[in-house]
Each structure stands twice: as C-alpha cells, then as structure tokens.
Amino acid sequence: MHLIPHSWAHLHMLVSVFPSVGLVFVLGMYITSLRTDNKLLKRSSLAGLAVLALLVIPTYVSGSGSMASVLANPQTLAGMTRPYAPSLDAHYAWSWAAMAALVITGALAGYELYRFRHIGYLSEQMLKLILALGILTLALMVVVGELGWEIMHAELRFNPASLKIDPGSTTPQTWAHVHMIVNHFPTVGFTVGLAFYLIALYADNEGMKRASLVIFTVCSILGIPTYVTGAAAMWMLTEIPGISQAAINAHRDFALWSLFGMGFTGVTAWIQLWRYRHLGSFSNRALYLVLAFAVITFGFMAETGHRGGQINHPEIRVDALPTDANAYLSPHIENLINNVQYFVPWQTVHFFGYSLVFGTVLAVTLRIFGFWKSVPFSAIHRILPLGVFGVTMNIFTGMLMLMADTFRYVNEATFIPKMFFLPIGAIAVLYFSLSESLWKVKAGEEAPISAKWVAGLVLLSWMTVIMGGRLLPYV
Amino acid sequence: MVLLLTVTVAICVLGICLGSIYLLNRQIDRAGS
Numbered sequence: 258m259h260l261i262p263h264s265w266a267h268l269h270m271l272v273s274v275f276p277s278v279g280l281v282f283v284l285g286m287y288i289t290s291l292r293t294d295n296k297l298l299k300r301s302s303l304a305g306l307a308v309l310a311l312l313v314i315p316t317y318v319s320g321s322g323s324m325a326s327v328l329a330n331p332q333t334l335a336g337m338t339r340p341y342a343p344s345l346d347a348h349y350a351w352s353w354a355a356m357a358a359l360v361i362t363g364a365l366a367g368y369e370l371y372r373f374r375h376i377g378y379l380s381e382q383m384l385k386l387i388l389a390l391g392i393l394t395l396a397l398m399v400v401v402g403e404l405g406w407e408i409m410h411a412e413l414r415f416n417p418a419s420l421k422i423d424p425g426s427t428t429p430q431t432w433a434h435v436h437m438i439v440n441h442f443p444t445v446g447f448t449v450g451l452a453f454y455l456i457a458l459y460a461d462n463e464g465m466k467r468a469s470l471v472i473f474t475v476c477s478i479l480g481i482p483t484y485v486t487g488a489a490a491m492w493m494l495t496e497i498p499g500i501s502q503a504a505i506n507a508h509r510d511f512a513l514w515s516l517f518g519m520g521f522t523g524v525t526a527w528i529q530l531w532r533y534r535h536l537g538s539f540s541n542r543a544l545y546l547v548l549a550f551a552v553i554t555f556g557f558m559a560e561t562g563h564r565g566g567q568i569n570h571p572e573i574r575v576d577a578l579p580t581d582a583n584a585y586l587s588p589h590i591e592n593l594i595n596n597v598q599y600f601v602p603w604q605t606v607h608f609f610g611y612s613l614v615f616g617t618v619l620a621v622t623l624r625i626f627g628f629w630k631s632v633p634f635s636a637i638h639r640i641l642p643l644g645v646f647g648v649t650m651n652i653f654t655g656m657l658m659l660m661a662d663t664f665r666y667v668n669e670a671t672f673i674p675k676m677f678f679l680p681i682g683a684i685a686v687l688y689f690s691l692s693e694s695l696w697k698v699k700a701g702e703e704a705p706i707s708a709k710w711v712a713g714l715v716l717l718s719w720m721t722v723i724m725g726g727r728l729l730p731y732v
Numbered sequence: 733m734v735l736l737l738t739v740t741v742a743i744c745v746l747g748i749c750l751g752s753i754y755l756l757n758r759q760i761d762r763a764g765s
Contacts, residue, residue, distance in 0.1 A: 528756065535760045601734050602741035609746060642756055646749040 265322025267573040270566055272315045273405065275448075276359055277398040278441040279309055282449035284391045286468055291384060295464040299379060301456050303366040305449070306391060310363020313356045324349065327408075327572060348404035355397035362390040406437050409570055427496050428667055432489035440483045440565065443519060444558045446476035451551055458544065466539060470526040471687065473551055477523025478683045481652055484516050485676055487565075488659060489667035494568065504568050504578045506585040511561040513587060516656065518554030524649050525550055530690050531641055587660070594661045607654040611723050613647030618682075618719045621689055622712035625704040634698040641690060648683055655726075670732050675725030682718030685711055 262268035283305040290298035324345060369383050410433070450472035457465035487509070494500045525547045529539050567574060582588065593599050617640055623629070624637045659666050666672055688711045689695065695708050704712075 532756065532759070536763050598734050598737065602738040605738050605742050606745045609742065613749075639757065639760070642753050646753065650745060650749065 263575045265319045269319035269323045274441050275312050276309050277402045278445040289468045297462045298465045306366035307363045310360050344407040351401045355401045358394040428489045428492040432486050436486035436490045442479045443476040447555045473526040474523050477519040480519035488663045501578045502582040508564040509587040510585045515557040515561045518557045522550040522554050591660045603654040603657045610647045610651035617644030622716045625708050625712040633700045669729045671725040671728040678718040678721040685715045
C-alpha cells in the first residue's frame with residue numbers, strides 16, 4: 258500500500274495539510290454551529306479543533322525529520338537547481354507561531370469540552386475566544402502553507418527566461434500556483450466532511466447533516482478549478498528538467514475519476530439540501546447514497562493526490578516513476594475529442610447546459626430584484642434543479658472540450674475570468690438553496706437587501722462565465 | 733455521423749436531466765397534496 262508514508266517527507270506532506278487546510282473546514286463548521294446554535298455541531302467542531310491541535314505533533318516531528326534529510330541529501334533534489342533554503346528557514350520559523358496558536362486554540366477547545374461534561378453547558382465567551390484564536394491561527398497557517406509549498410515547487414519561483422523556455426510553449430506560473438493551493442481543498446474537505454457526516458448520521462442531527470452536505474457540495478465545486486488549473490500547470494511543469502509526462506498522465510487519469518466522483522457526490526448532496534427545504538426531511542436512502550459516493554470519491558482523491566505528489570517530489574518516491582506517457586486514458590480522450598465528430602455533440606450539450614443555467618439564474622435573480630412579486634420565493638426555489646443540472650452538464654462537457662485543446666484554451670485571455678467566476682457563481686447559488694430569510698419571502702414581499710447583493714454577484718458571475726467562453730477564440 | 737451522434741447525445745443527456753427533475757418535483761407535489 259503505497260499511500261502509507263515511507264519517509265518523514267512523505268508523512269509531512271500527508272499530515273501537514275490538515276492543521277492548515279483542514280482548519281478552514283473545521284472553522285467553517287464551528288461558525289455554522291455558532292450561527293445555528295446547534296449544540297452537537299459546536300461540540301463536534303471543538304473536538305475537531307482539539308484533533309487538529311494534536312496533529313501538530315506528527316506535523317512537527319515529520320517536518321523536522323524531512324528538513325534534516327533534505328538538507329543532508331541535496332541529491333534527493335534530482336539534480337534540479339532549487340533555491341529551497343530561504344523558503345525552508347522561513348517556513349520553519351513561521352510554523353512555530355502557527356503551531357503555538359493552534360495548540361492554544363485546541364487546548365482551550367479540549368478544556369471547554371471537559372468543562373461541558375461536568376457543568377452541562379458551553380461558555381459563550383470561551384466559544385468566542387476560541388473562534389478569534391482559530392481565525393488568527395488560520396492567518397498564520399496561510400503564511401506557513403505558502404512558504405512550505407515554495408520549498409520543493411520550483412515552478413512557483415523560477416524565471417522561464419533562465420531556463421531558456423520558449424514562452425509559446427508554456428503557461429503562466431499562476432496556474433501552477435493556484436493548483437497547488439486549491440487541490441488540497443477537495444481532498445481535505447472531503448475528509449473533514451466525512452467525519453462530520455458520519456457523526457451526524459449516527460446522532461441523527463439534521464443541522465449537522467445539512468452542514469456536511471454543504472461541505473460536499475462546495476468541495477465538489479472546487480473540483481472544477483482544481484482540474485482546470487492542473488491541466489494548465491502541466492504545460493509549465495513539462496518544461497522543467499526531471500518532470501515526467503508519464504507521471505503527470507497517471508495523475509490526470511485519477512483526477513478525471515475524482516472529478517466524476519465529485520460530480521455525483523456534489524449533485525446528490527445538493528439535491529438533498531434542496532429537497533429538505535420543501536419536505537423538511539431527508540431521504541435516508543439518499544443520505545447513504547451520498548455517503549457511498551463520498552467514500553468512493555475520497556478513495557479516488559487519495560490516489561490522485563498520491564500520484565500528484567510523485568510528480569514534483571523526488572524525496573518521497575519509493576517506486577520508479579512510469580515511463581510510457583501513452584499508457585493512460587487522458588491522452589486517448591484528448592485524441593478522440595479532437596475529432597470534430599466527437600467534439601460537436603458535447604459542445605451542443607454545453608450550449609443546452611448554459612441555456613439552462615442562465616435561464617434559471619435570470620428567473621431567480623429577477624424575482625429577488627423585485628420582478629414578479631406575486632410569486633413567493635418557495636415557488637422560484639422549485640426551479641433551482643434546472644440550473645444545477647445545467648452546471649453539471651457543463652462541467653463534464655466543458656472538461657471534454659478543454660481536453661480537445663488545453664494549451665490554447667488556458668492561454669486565452671478570457672479563460673481566466675471564466676474560471677474565476679465559475680466557482681463563485683456556483684457556490685453563491687448555494688445561498689439561494691439555504692437562506693432562511695429568502696425562503697420566508699412570500700408573495701408580494703420584498704427580498705432582503707443581502708439577497709439582492711448575492712443575486713447581483715451570481716448574475717455577474719454567470720454573465721462573465723458565458724461571455725468568457727464565447728470570446729475565447731476572438732480576444 | 734455528426735448529426736446522429738449530436739442528436740443521440742442531446743436527447744440522452746436532456747432526457748436524464750428532465751426525467752430526474754420530473755421525479756424530484758413529483759415527490760414534492762405528492763407530499764404537498
């Protein structure tokens with residue numbers, strides 16, 4: 258089982274993402290618990306913070322071990338010129354501050370849970386203090402994470418001119434940088450989401466089920482920028498000596514499976530959130546279907562992450578890297594979809610998809626802006642699945658179209674705003690599905706001002722996504 | 733061939749999408765009645 262770490266560096270890569278990226282999700286759950294006053298979610302989030310604080314121990318031990326081995330064996334850097342030392346020192350120094358903040362946060366969370374067992378309630382002031390410390394820890398973790406990624410990822414720092422790379426054959430460094438950051442969110446998010454979801458199913462806590470379903474949906478949406486930035490980063494990575502195209506293709510194949518898994522998990526999770534609004538209950542069978550999809554997808558993502566780590570981390574390799582770049586599915590799909598015969602059918606479905614998305618977005622946002630006031634928002638809420646199916650259709654068809662000519666697409670000027678606003682527009686739609694104040698808007702009533710701002714953002718996002726796509730070949 | 737593939741893919745995808753939406757809404761209509 259190659260997922261089991263064979264070195265300190267490997268263990269550090271696996272465990273260190275939890276105190277940093279995992280903290281985003283645990284804090285998200287914690288804030289949700291405070292806003293909804295869900296007692297089980299509060300206690301589970303406090304337990305989550307205490308667990309993250311405990312993970313400081315393996316993170317520190319493995320970090321020290323891997324730092325010693327990297328400094329002692331520069332040959333593990335595979336002959337590449339990697340000015341790692343400045344990032345390494347800064348990463349080590351900042352990690353002390355971040356670890357101290359996390360230990361204090363986790364210790365207070367653990368103490369509060371201990372006190373709860375004796376007095377039966379949680380102190381409001383302590384909960385607020387833990388939240389403030391958690392946010393401070395997160396800010397420190399952002400700095401530590403960024404410095405950590407820069408240690409081994411030469412592509413985040415190198416100057417293309419110094420390697421005499423033809424600018425016409427590479428992609429901007431930003432793609433690789435964004436991929437480095439966003440690829441951890443679906444994997445770590447699914448781990449945290451699964452933990453909370455299992456507790457929610459066991460304790461039959463409706464609020465916690467909803468919060469966990471939101472995590473699955475958001476992580477699935479983040480799968481889109483992860484896949485796209487990964488596809489774009491490939492063109493830059495292959496320009497660096499020592500990077501294997503076959504290893505990248507092995508990673509891409511599983512990324513494709515993960516994207517499909519996230520699509521199924523995200524849609525089934527969102528349908529339950531939508532259904533809950535109308536019926537006030539979940540379908541038990543469907544909740545377990547979401548669990549099955551999430552577990553399978555998590556397996557795909559673990560393998561994808563492992564294969565991705567092999568690309569640029571010679572220090573964690575145990576087995577030899579694959580050498581045959583054509584032994585994988587992705588290059589064959591690229592060849593196939595390049596044929597107009599297979600491209601046009603998916604492009605046609607893509608057009609149907611954005612018609613559905615824009616139609617739904619327009620109907621929902623215009624009602625929020627004050628059109629058709631005689632229609633209650635609960636009636637408008639019924640059409641949301643049309644838009645969600647449209648988004649799902651377009652994720653898969655768009656991904657296939659991207660594979661037809663990735664290099665050209667990712668280098669087009671309008672592709673960046675399209676990809677920037679796509680996850681924003683999709684995540685903001687969750688607000689329409691979940692908002693209590695919006696759900697209560699009856700016939701003849703005005704929507705709250707906050708809803709109007711979100712509606713404006715959603716409308717702007719989808720207009721940019723559609724225009725960005727249409728203008729691809731022309732700007 | 734392009735025509736046949738396009739029509740087949742479009743009918744299948746839209747059929748699955750609209751069929752799922754019909755089933756979801758039927759559940760809510762039945763619960764409401």
